[in-house]
Amino acid sequence: QCDGGRPSCSKCRRARATCVYASDSVVAQNALKRNFKDLQDKSGTQVELINILRTRDQHDAHSVLQRLRAGESVDALVRFIQQEPDANPFTSSILYHKIFYDQSTPGPLAHGKNPIQDKDRKYDWPYHAAELVEPSLETVRASQWTTVTDSDDLVRTLLKAYLYFDFPFNSLFHKDAFVASLVTGRKTYCSSLLVNAVLACACHCYRTPTSSTDFWSPKELIYQFMAEARRLWDREQSRNHITTIQAGAIIGYVLNCDGTDRIGVRYLQLSIDMAHDMGIFSHHVRLEDEQRQAVIAATAWGLFCMQARQMFHNRQPPMILEPPRVPMKDKLQRPYFCELWVLYPQAPCPTRVQHSLVFIAMCEFFVILNSIVARCYGEGRHLGPITFSEALGFREELLKWQITLPEELQPDRVVFPAHLKIYMQLFVLLIFLFVRFNGVEHPVTQSHPIRRNFISAQAVAASAKNSLESLVHLYYARHSFESCDTIMLAYLDLVGFDALRELGTTSGPERTSKLSTVVLCAKGLRDQARHFYIAEVVFSILRDSMSPDDARQLKQFASIDNEEKRKRLMAEHVFSHYLLNAGLDDATQQKRLDELVKSYEVLDLDDHDMNGIDGTNGNHLIDSPDEIGTPRNSRSPSSDYRIIP
Structure with a gap:
């Protein structure tokens, strides 16, 4: 039977015969059917997209909107979301529901002496x-x-x-x-x-x-x-x-x-x-x-x-x-x-x-990460930049590692700070691997463990960013940032600067959401700055990178006393190779921390006698890198340890 294809139907093309249409009315009817089916498919895809936006959490919905605005087609986006394993499984975790949906009274009143409830106390x-x-x-x-x-x-x-x-x-x-x-x-x-x-x-x-x-x-x-x-x-x-x-x-x-x-x-x-x-x-x-x-x-x-x-x-x-x-x-x-x-x-x-489960999981993860570091910055760097195919190979290793994690460390069971940081490090690494390949897609064979037609680098990076941001919010909602957690610096840095970069390309509710993420990360850095010094440095740079209006809003939640004096101290005491916002690309030397604080050297300060330090180098705890490891006479705790840059 003729399917109405023009100028020749598919049957006639296969038979290499001349296609003769029965009548214009039949052709028109078939064309209407095709158009109707196309409209149905298109409408169904759009309805599915609306359903995704309605049912996903705020961070997932914003991620979908960002990808639409970046030019990704509705069909490709919906297909990816439908075929992707839950891109943000933490939104269905026990911890997430305890925080955002459990209406019972938190704290001691929620438990009493019920032994079943007592085992879940760590979630409350x-x-x-x-x-x-x-x-x-x-x-x-x-x-x-x-x-x-x-x-x-x-x-x-x-x-x-x-x-x-x-x-x-x-x-x-x-x-x-x-x-x-x-x-x-x-x-x-x-x-x-x-x-x-x-x-x-x-x-x-x-x-x-x-x-x-x-x-x-x-x-x-x-x-x-x-x-x-x-x-x-x-x-x-x-x-x-x-x-x-x-x-x-x-x-x-x-x-x-x-x-x-x-x-x-x-x-x-x-x-x-x-x-x-x-x-x-x-x-x-x-x-x-x-x-x-x-x-x-x-x-x-x-x-x-x-x-x-x-x-x-x-x-x-x-x-x-x-x-x-x-x-x-x-x-x-x-x-x-x-x-x-x-x-x-x-x-x-x-x-x-x-702890033993966490430690073994991290050892296995760092074996993969170390091989990536060796490829990108060690002996493998002579091969040139990492290829998309190589990134996919590393991703497969990471997915296998994640799947084999013990039940206590699966996304739906995470609760302790160490649990959350396992996955934060995973998403930072995925961002690093795929953000450089923006717009690249890769066909997937039938033997591939993930059942979809292609893998989009942009989608992998966007999903990892979204999950990382969600985890930072989840960490804060349950544990806050007030207690010392030195490892959180890298994640607050990356999420905060990434959200700050997107402020300039968003407006309305989406911009408000991104600004709240910047403020949250800045507050986290300021809270950590009460425990260790580098957090104060990163907080200052993040705050100085904000617009005057946004910085004024931030001041309601986080600020530094005697700020100009503190900045002068940063220029004097920071000797760090740490790369700011390092998860997003192969950052250059200009993004290293000691390079970024050089501008603070020119601050005009009248008072150089600050916090018990004289106007020269003051009392320092550490020596020149060249002096470490060489024999020296013993010194008392009050000895003058100096940095010689």
Whole structure:
């Protein structure tokens, strides 16, 4: 039967015959049918688009509108959304519904003594509302490990703060072995050097009404503990010991958080060199001493993860090319890594933080990330920019990693800050891989695990941006930004600057939504700036990048006292390779933090005697990068450590 195709129907074309239409009325009727079907399809697609906009959350809806305005066709957009696995699964998570839909009274009144409800208590309380359960720390004696203070209470408080806030996502030692040596006074897995480094790092989490983030000021605890750690480092760095490796990496991390990673990275490198000398990364034979085996595993993998994350954010070659060979589990497939327990208010029993699961998940993730860093900035950079095909290959690895995560870490179950940051890091990496290929699509074969006709780089990047922004909002809604979380800096930076960039191309409700995201990230940076110095620097740059009207609105929620003086200090004390907004592209040297704060040097200030610092270089905690690792005489905590740029 003729299908009405012009100038020849499909049957006649296949038969190579002359097509003779029965009558003009039949042709017209078939044409009307085709037009009607086309209109039905078009109408159905548009109805589906309207349904998507109605039913998706605000962030998803805005993402759809942005892609429409960017020129993506309605058909392609709807097809992608229908065939894509839930692009933002966190909107159907327990945590999301507890925050935005559960109308029951939050807090202690929501539970009573119902044991079923008690197990969900972690979804109703912010993480900082709980307390670390580690009774052994109550017997720690300050005088046994540090000369900075003789206050047992202060040292115990700092140790708890470190294990509670920093350790869960930034582990560099085995907690149980460390605490056991700490309370017994043994030096097997603990040392004065390591304790002082940990106490210095804990100062980021411990705030008093009179404390500040001025790490260069001798009156600050962080200065005093770091000076003592540096004195002990000078004495012990020539002796290979696993606690020295751990301490060096922690010292470097403290310097990173205070905007001096140009110096901090040297400590990390020296720790890695010492670990290589001791064979820690190549230790693949299980020891009879299971505690020793667990300590080696925690140290090797902790160093590997730390360098991978830092080199990615700084866009530098990896320090460790291959993952450690040391296994992460024993013969019975039990993780070598320790567990953390916390107690929520009025809870009948402690709650497991699932640290061992998080740590293994992050180790596996950083293996993939490290290979990407090596390809883009290490030995693979001579191959040229990463190709779209390579990006798709890395994406497949990441999807396989995500699918195999344990049930407790699946998107619908996430709750703790460490859980949320696992996925934040994933989305940052996806943005990095695909944002550079804007407009590129790739056909997908039938064997491809994702059932759709193509993969759009723009869609992958947009979905990752949307999910990352949603997670930042979710993090704030449950946990707030008031407690110290040094890792959140990179995510607040990326989401905040990305939303700020889009303010200039949006209007109406969409612009209001983007501005609220900028303000939220700025507030998060300002809250974190009360804990560590680099957050204050990033906050200042973000605020200075806003229009005068938007900046005035921000001032209602976040500001800095004595701002011009504080900026002058930034120009003096920041020595950082950190790349601002680094997840969005291969940022250039001009986006490195110490380059961006150079403009603050020209501020006209009459008072150079600020916060106890003289008008020259003042008292500094750290040395020139060239001086690190060279023997020096021991110095007291009040010694004058200077940066020589």
